[in-house]
Amino acid sequence: MPSITAPSSPHVLVVPFPAQGHTLALLDLAALLAARGLRLTVVTTPGNAHLLSPLLAAHPSSIRPLTLPFPSHPSLPAGLENLKACPPIYAAVFVHALAALHHPILAWTKSQPHPVVAVLSDFFCGWTQPLAAELGVPRLVFAPSGVLGTAIPHSLFRRSVKPRPSNDAVGFPGIPGEPAYQWKELSIMYKMHAEGLVEARLGEAVKQNFLWNLESWGFVSNTFRALEGRYLDTPLEDLGSRRVWAVGPVAPETAVHRGGEAAVGAGELGAWLDAFPEGSVVYVCFGSQVVLTPPVAAALAEALERSAVPFVWAVGAGDEDGGDVVPEGFEAKAKRRGLVVRGWAPQVAALRHAAVGWFVTHCGWNSVLESVAAGVPMLAWPMTADQFANARLVVDEARVAVRACEGGVGVSPDAAELTAVLRNAAGGGEECRSVRARAKELAAEAAAAVRGGGSSCQDLESLVQEIRKL
Template sequence: MAPPTATPHVLLVPFPAQGHALPLYDLAALLAARGLRLTVVTTPANAAQLAPLLAAHPDSVHRLIFPFPSHPSLPAGLENTRNCPPVYIAVFIHALAALHQPILAWARSQSAHPVVAVVSDFFCGWTQPLAAEIGVPRVVFTPSGVLGTAVPHSLFRRLVKRPVGCDDGFQVAFPTIPGEPAFEWREISMLYKIYIEGLVEEQVGESLEQNCLWNLESWGFVSNTFRALEGRYLDAPLEDMGFKRVWAVGPVAPDTDTAGDRGGEAAVAAGDLSAWLDAFPEGSVLYVCFGSQTVLTPAMAAALAEALERSAVPFVWVVSGDGVVPEGFEARAAAAAKRGMVVRGWAPQVAALRHPAVGWFMTHCGWNSVLEAVAAGVPMLAWPMAADQFVNARLLVEDAGVALRACAGGVGVAPDAGELAAVLADAVGEKGSGARTRAKELAAEAAIAARSGGSSYEDLERFVQEIQKL
């Protein structure tokens, strides 16, 4: 038997959703650069996504491929959550737990490179008992911010219910979170609502609850956030995160990344988009994108299109998946002094946000998009749809001051086109000056946090030191 190596070996378990897996891979690159040996669990259909990480760190990052666990509620061959309804995501969380035994058997065979810790996504709570059986600590990786992580864990910890007779405006309070935020029932995560309202089979629902409770037993949380953005939620351990330590190490994405590199083949090249934007004055263009999961209904798309036309603000509108654009709108926008561009498919979002002409970002407030905008110094128009996005919107508008509210309706709710046009006019006018200024300040703070001596850099160094002690 070969003697164990001195290099700490960490097992990483991502959740097969792009918004979850990619930032964990970014964290893996940072850990590998600091001398850790990493093994990343994946399944056949998701393995290719690891290629850039493996190419960059061929000696220190390895992949461990297992067949995706089948489940009768999932279509055959479905191995990631892209374009999936919330019920499917709940089943994914439940189904992945079947990887426990094969991973355990593999871990017990690693005599030359024994695993010293497990780092896994917060939707992989089943890795908590797995880590215990291996005999190592488990760290929860949260691709959301601290506030966006505390809120759902609070719900599952307290099992909050909407009283009989109350509508979606029922206020849910979070008294143990700094600032004591409250959210309407319609703003609560659909994953929690389908559980508490009994809309999934019992085993799946129990997995959702247990997943969160296991997270609260972990060694701690590694969060893709930074102190200047979420300092009030990092100053003291939160009850809704089990009073565990949080290492704030974000933003973890490299500055040079473009969304088209990892999200799929871009529908427009970064150079072509940059050339189009070059024709506009600094800060004059609105970039509109609602991520890879959200598809606007025809009514929502019509309201947005009308608002864009009424406001006369130059724009780039990225329409993903099966999204629709009102008939004739694209041609009218292109004809009006080439004022608007519609991109159907994936766009190089990081490159677009960093172009000087882009002055605002209308976003669903998904956390990866939020951090990309923050790093670029671009203020946001918040139009949250689901998941943690209402929580993120509150953070951006009320805490950070880098966003204005565009629409509060959520999935399927179309805004009033006139009201939305007024929001756009306010944003590019004097009323948006405060958010524009604060966005530039926060971008500088994010850059400082990630550099040597910065808060995120130091938290990452401390985390690696804790791993090395194991």
């Protein structure tokens, strides 16, 4: 039901980062804020404006777009406005390019009869911190990752950690448990900066963006206390000791597919899954950014074939041509028990189908939360970004996942070892039974968090009240 917002309601400026996993989560949060009586203006560009359509339709009186031309940049191809399926180098370029929106946004904001009282922006949009300062309003940082996954890159930039060999460990003494990760497992954006793999001005722009976040009013994180309570109990030095409002999962339980035109409909996929027993199917997807190399896809295909588990493999979610990496003849061999979806698949619907028992995932945060909310245990196969931290969180701390392989972009797993992991998951060994049971428990805790009186609901209400005081 559309929200009705009074003209005198607090006005918040929302600035997403143009990558699917970042934008959609922030738009979900915007919907929650609008439903609680806030007025929001969401900055977008022509190539990303369509992503706002469901939000504008649901809240026509309280949310409006501010569509500005995407800033041109010599390192970006003409017309490229979203990071979908782009090489990692483009992330740093996008951070640098978007900062050029500062002055157009400032000019628009100063012309409005109802001034904004706060800026809410993605953590890759640290340039909005000086923008907010010019407007004389506080800035909230939206973290599309969990608290752990957000603290680690901020720690790296804050401490200016020096490069080291790929297998050397980097410790994080300011984070509870003092975790350590190998250099190769850390944020590729930080590694490109530290190793000089991007232009100095791009690297410095990225670093400054993260450091600006530490000057903010606080962080709003798409997480919940039952999952990351140990990182929420004490203000983290690596987040500038700022307050963290844990308001997730922000996506509605009935979330529809929003990543693009789906290659298969939820009804069609559900009908195919109906033929399989409860919990017997493995769902495989690596998100909107990862495109598997042919050797990695071949190892995965071999493991799926040798394990004999029923499966749905959404391949090429990040690239409509990604289906070409599927080995020739694989689908014919597996057609009775396997479905290959080239392009986008309705992931939320798939995970919530009774037949799906496991999720082979890159551990992107949105996929983690969707799996947690559905009560489906994960087979963790991290690739980059925050995914190694997320994998450790769900495997070692939350105990709702089993490691599928070591992971890493372009790193081919051992097909025999991956086969054994799939067979063990399907066979329901003692460890896997425990993980499945814990996944059901955490799903109930996630649902309770966002209901009235739940921890995330309370944090969201507290955030709205703080904004109203402005």
